[in-house]
Amino acid sequence: PAGPGGVAVPRAGLKKLVLPPDYSGITFPEKPKLKFMEKVPAVPKVRREPRALRDLRGPSREATDFIQGQYGILALGGGYLHWGHFEMIRLTIGRHIDPKSMFAVWRVPAPYKPVTRKSLGHRMGGGTGPIDHYVTAVRSGRLVGGGGGRCEFGQVRPFLAQVAQKLPFPAVPVSRESLQEMRRQEEEKRLNNQNPWTFERIVTSNMLGMRKYLSPYDLRLQGRYWGKFFLKHRV
Amino acid sequence: AATAEMAALRGGPGWLRGWLPALQLLRRGSKAVTRHWKAMHFQRQKLLAVTEYLPPRPAVPPRCLPAPRDRPQEEDGYARLLRRQVEQVFRSSRMVAVCQYNSMPDEDLVTMRHYLRKHNIEVKFVLNEIIRPVLEQSKYRNLLPLFVCRNILLVSPETRAREMLRVLKGIPQVNLLGACIDDTILSRQGVENFARLPSLEASQGQTVGALALLPSQTSSLLQRGPSFLTALLDEHIRRLRDTGAPGEAPQEQGMG
Numbered sequence: 001p002a003g004p005g006g007v008a009v010p011r012a013g014l015k016k017l018v019l020p021p022d023y024s025g026i027t028f029p030e031k032p033k034l035k036f037m038e039k040v041p042a043v044p045k046v047r048r049e050p051r052a053l054r055d056l057r058g059p060s061r062e063a064t065d066f067i068q069g070q071y072g073i074l075a076l077g078g079g080y081l082h083w084g085h086f087e088m089i090r091l092t093i094g095r096h097i098d099p100k101s102m103f104a105v106w107r108v109p110a111p112y113k114p115v116t117r118k119s120l121g122h123r124m125g126g127g128t129g130p131i132d133h134y135v136t137a138v139r140s141g142r143l144v145g146g147g148g149g150r151c152e153f154g155q156v157r158p159f160l161a162q163v164a165q166k167l168p169f170p171a172v173p174v175s176r177e178s179l180q181e182m183r184r185q186e187e188e189k190r191l192n193n194q195n196p197w198t199f200e201r202i203v204t205s206n207m208l209g210m211r212k213y214l215s216p217y218d219l220r221l222q223g224r225y226w227g228k229f230f231l232k233h234r235v
Numbered sequence: 236a237a238t239a240e241m242a243a244l245r246g247g248p249g250w251l252r253g254w255l256p257a258l259q260l261l262r263r264g265s266k267a268v269t270r271h272w273k274a275m276h277f278q279r280q281k282l283l284a285v286t287e288y289l290p291p292r293p294a295v296p297p298r299c300l301p302a303p304r305d306r307p308q309e310e311d312g313y314a315r316l317l318r319r320q321v322e323q324v325f326r327s328s329r330m331v332a333v334c335q336y337n338s339m340p341d342e343d344l345v346t347m348r349h350y351l352r353k354h355n356i357e358v359k360f361v362l363n364e365i366i367r368p369v370l371e372q373s374k375y376r377n378l379l380p381l382f383v384c385r386n387i388l389l390v391s392p393e394t395r396a397r398e399m400l401r402v403l404k405g406i407p408q409v410n411l412l413g414a415c416i417d418d419t420i421l422s423r424q425g426v427e428n429f430a431r432l433p434s435l436e437a438s439q440g441q442t443v444g445a446l447a448l449l450p451s452q453t454s455s456l457l458q459r460g461p462s463f464l465t466a467l468l469d470e471h472i473r474r475l476r477d478t479g480a481p482g483e484a485p486q487e488q489g490m491g
Contacts, residue, residue, distance in 0.1 A: 013362070013364050014311070014313070014314055014317075014362055014364060014365065016308075016311055016313075017311075017313055053266065053268040053269070053270075054267070054268055056268055057267070057268045078268075189288060192290075192291050193288050193289060194289040194290065194291055194292070195286065195287065195288065195289040197285050197286050198286055199282065199283070199286040202282065202285075202286065210278065210282055212278075213276045213278040213279050213282075214279060214282075215267060217267070223282075223283060223286065226272075226273070226275070227267065227268045227269050227272070227273050228268055228269075228270070229272065233288070234283070234287075234288070235287075235288040
């Protein structure tokens with residue numbers, strides 16, 4: 001409303017009261033804090049495994065959706081999590097959540113994959129080194145850990161972002177709604193792309209003999225993944 | 236055999252017997268999945284550049300179009316409740332006075348409320364944005380110009396204007412703007428005049444007295460003729476008694 005001289009006169013109207021959020025359908029697990037993850041599995045592996053970095057490539061098939069909690073950390077690239085990472089996540093989240101009203105759950109298994117290292121100072125050759133430590137493989141699109149409870153996303157986001165920054169792959173904190181929104185936006189982008197030439201089209205019909213320069217995995221990955229990296233800007 | 240070997244020599248150093256590109260070409264460079272960003276083949280880079288995302292471009296950029304109007308917000312339950320209360324107030328009370336309210340100390344407000352409560356007048360604070368739509372739809376449309384600034388409503392089921400004016404005279408922060416008494420809109424002057432009127436019971440008594448004046452005279456009017464005649468005859472008897480013989484009196488009595 002304009003006052004004398006055309007200056008807007010501020011006016012206080014009726015206060016629009018917002019209903020508090022409804023936390024009725026939330027079930028808490030027995031232990032609200034994150035479980036301690038072992039460095040070495042209960043049955044240590046005897047056979048040394050090949051490096052097999054292909055477990056980092058491509059989109060994840062498991063733990064892509066929320067089961068128990070409402071908030072989580074989404075991995076946007078592939079990587080290996082070792083015990084140090086697990087401890088960091090456990091302690092940071094444990095420090096910030098209030099066990100009476102919030103809980104946290106793991107969405108990745110304890111380290112199971114053995115990684116070998118040769119001792120320092122030796123020349124190449126002489127076989128594979130002994131097992132040094134164990135890691136968990138995480139593909140992009142997987143939820144690393146999460147939680148929920150009687151809390152809002154804004155409360156939880158700061159420390160989840162802190163944790164996400166320290167992970168060896170790019171990660172973002174997400175909530176159920178924000179993940180849905182992300183997926184919806186990706187789908188929208190895919191649909192309203194004005195470019196008539198898409199990676200999918202060119203590769204499936206092998207235009208210009210492109211498949212000579214591309215891997216057979218690109219048929220499945222459609223140019224959105226390169227090695228362990230997830231190219232977010234690609235449609 | 237010679238021709239085959241010459242053909243192989245011409246092709247390049249790799250094309251020897253038993254050489255397969257699927258096996259040998261893998262030996263150069265790093266593996267498919269590396270921890271570092273692997274350099275892409277130039278053809279692949281070109282392909283990715285060609286197949287980039289192009290966002291839709293409408294003919295008229297959205298910032299040249301008028302800003303989209305905000306959709307009307309959901310009906311607020313609290314506002315609905317307040318409106319219902321206002322409607323109920325207008326329905327139940329006979330006198331509704333609108334006053335301008337300037338901020339006054341809390342204790343003064345409580346004192347004013349107390350005094351008005353003694354005369355069965357309630358003080359109600361109303362928000363203009365709630366009461367305006369209510370008045371527009373009801374028959375009190377002409378009260379709309381009064382609800383501009385901070386105001387309060389003094390409502391009462393009885394019309395005690397004199398006491399209300401007396402209380403409000405002592406409070407400089409509350410000024411009477413107008414009132415609606417018995418579905419009649421009165422200005423400040425009108426309210427003062429109304430206050431000076433006699434009370435309902437007195438005026439009712441006056442009206443009844445005025446109306447009953449004529450009927451009360453009916454019996455006396457009817458009896459006027461015979462009473463005159465009686466008075467005349469009595470006067471005549473008296474004169475006769477005073478002057479004439481007593482023998483005529485019983486005859487007058489038999490005739491009268």
